Amino acid sequence: MLVSARGHASPARLESACALLRERAPLHWVERPGVRPFWAVTRYAHIVSMETRGGQFAAGPRTYLASESSEAVLRRVTGKPQLVRSLTEMDPPDHAVYRGILQNAYAPPALREMEVWLAQWAAEIIDRATARGDVCDFARDVAVPFTFRVIGRMLGTPEADDARLARLAQAFVGAEDPQRRLAEAPGDTMRMAMLALRDYFEAVVADRRAHPRDDLATLIAHAEPHGRAMPHYELISYFILLVTAGHDTTALALAGGLDALLAAPDQFARLRAEPELLDSAIEEMLRWTTPVRHFMRTALCDTEVGGQRIREGEALALFFHSANRDEAVFEDAAAFRIDRSPNPHIAFGRGPHICMGLLLARMQMRAMFAELLRRTARIERAGRVRRVQSQFMSGVGVLPVRISLCAERRPAVA
Template sequence: MARPVRNLARRDRIASHEGVKLDKKSVLGETPMLERLDDRIADPAVYGNPAVYDEIFTSLRRNDPMRWTSPAGYRPFWTVTRYQDIVEIERQNDKFINEPRLNLNLIEDEERVRAGPGRGTTNPMRMLVNMDGAMHRAHRNITQPWFLPASLRKIESDVAALAKEFVDLLEARGGECDFAADVAVWFPLRVIMTILGMPREDDQKMLRLTKGILGAADREIANGLSAGETKRKAIEEFFAHFATPIAERRARPTGDLASVIANAEVDGRPISDVEAISYFVIIATAGHDTTSSSIAGGLHALIHNPSEMEKLRSSPQMLPSAVEEMLRWVSPVKHFFRTATDSYVLRGRSIAAGESLMMCYPSANRDEDVFEDPFSFKIDRAQNRHLAFGFGVHQCLGLHLARLEMKAFFTEFLSRVEHVELAGEPAWIEGSVVSGLKHLPIRYAMRR
């Protein structure tokens, strides 16, 4: 049954603004068919099926690029699907802010978080990604020097050694493996854990907890629990686990990134335990999960485009542009929200203060107005200013590290693996925030 529109006058304004002739129901999704479309936009399973995602969002870009969306169980929002619109939003970080709403979550899960002890917010952690303005700048500056190219040059040889280690693991598997689960997730995880100063015995737990937070909506990962419960348990375990290294680094700093975070100060005061642990969480999870998705998705794209694979083998100097195309192609971050601080008109739609907008990055990276032949994977694509890392002041902190890791891994992989093909059906994580391949069965032969 159709849900009532919360503001009829506003509905009319959207439909008639600046002479735009639109059927009110097509804008607001009041008919059963269009209501189902709103539900699909929010459905984690859609994000686990790239073909379905592309079909839905290609249609949205063409017919309803700024869609007022009211899925069942969620607070409504604008679905923003075109590249230039996302850039316009992200470059105005004073008009569109992160803090009130960062991701798509069920109302019942948001309210459960809000009701928690000392919360008063729907964000379960105090992370860099849900801060704004001076607070965001101050917290970003704590670790940004570690992720600049000049600093990363100091660890290039370490990253290359780890890439070799994990291609050695591939060789030890004997010619067949689940590349996503057996190799791709572990390499960037070990890189970021090394930078943090965390021991190898923590890697298994870190991967499990990362899946619990970023893959909470995936039915295989959740294993019968609700997404909200899966995420809640993972966050609680994260907080319990990282309390110890924070206390240790405050008592005896060791010079690693964990020590920098644990002993950080903002405006002359030490950051709180909640802020420190939240910082650990965002670095440890986003610091590897998006890169592993890009590595697995990049290999999948090369397998499906053997001419591009051979082009890259014969011209390894093209690897930097190939990495950019892998990032565009995979777009592991599926969305972030912004909230309007004042009324604003975008693409003929009147956005009211307090309304939220879901920026759909994979859709932007398939925008036909920006990318020529966007559904073709081209390692030598020119003018590839994709939004896989976002845009503006909130652009991904670890973008240079991700590029370094991908170049190191594929340099090692392509020099040692002579042939690779699919050995089964790939599977993607069902998740609307950050997701990528969870299974990529491959068969391969190493060079003699």
């Protein structure tokens, strides 16, 4: 369940497998054909303790769960132990230096300037999605174009390229999903997506080096970590990280968040009646959806986690989704409650690798849901939900809804 792409598309079965593991084998040694062995870590306390224990666990080179055959295909393409080498794969001393390049771009002062535009953009996307009729796929017609333009605007890529880049980014992180893949074998899909993204961003880098602009692409193209130009592999990896981490995650949280509200009409009605609960509702949507399902770490020395001895070199998969359903931390964890407080979810991870875009993600969710509350009189299901088949990034990928707009626009949510 936990280590199959399909398992993550079946929430009820996934939840019960995680609950069983948390209770009986919170550190479970997984050996299955075709995948290098690893520890599955499912309890909140163990994941947080590992994430914040500097120096004992490395993020690279084994950063994601992949089959040995996929790993072999990718090694042949890059000649490296991993497909890309960006922040998520880096450890000291590179990690802090590379993270420093964009740190300010995702900090509150820079993001504050985007607030007005985000509200207008949310309104425009809803207009576009409802212009053809009252039924749309909220995931594909609203969440994906909304979130991709945010990252595209910051990077400085044109809106005309959004759909193609989003498709490549989705294939890259969801290579096992039948609707996202570009080829039969996941390794081939990742290779094709990576090469297409590489070609695209090589041209962007050449352009920005010749004609600098006020955008993140220029910042990355001219960055000099350790006082030297960024090596080509790390340079392209940086762009690939931003287009994957920067949109699919938030799109899945938006679609999954709306799906959760539709599944709990009392919660949706309460949010409409008390829009001041929006911020806490968003935190609950993040806990509930946990779009990033896992990251891996490798033990750098003999150590222990939760009383279990871990040997140097052993890999551990941290299942954030399971941690966010841990009954030891979240009362009534299986219930979606928009007023949950406290809500110390780890949808954005913890420690040195904590999500760099967490403020931006929250701002996007706030802008979109504020606009939905303001503009819509009613939202209801209009077809079957489809979940993304991926053990890395999963959630609601298709959400058909019928949107009834208000006759008059209401004032903005304070």
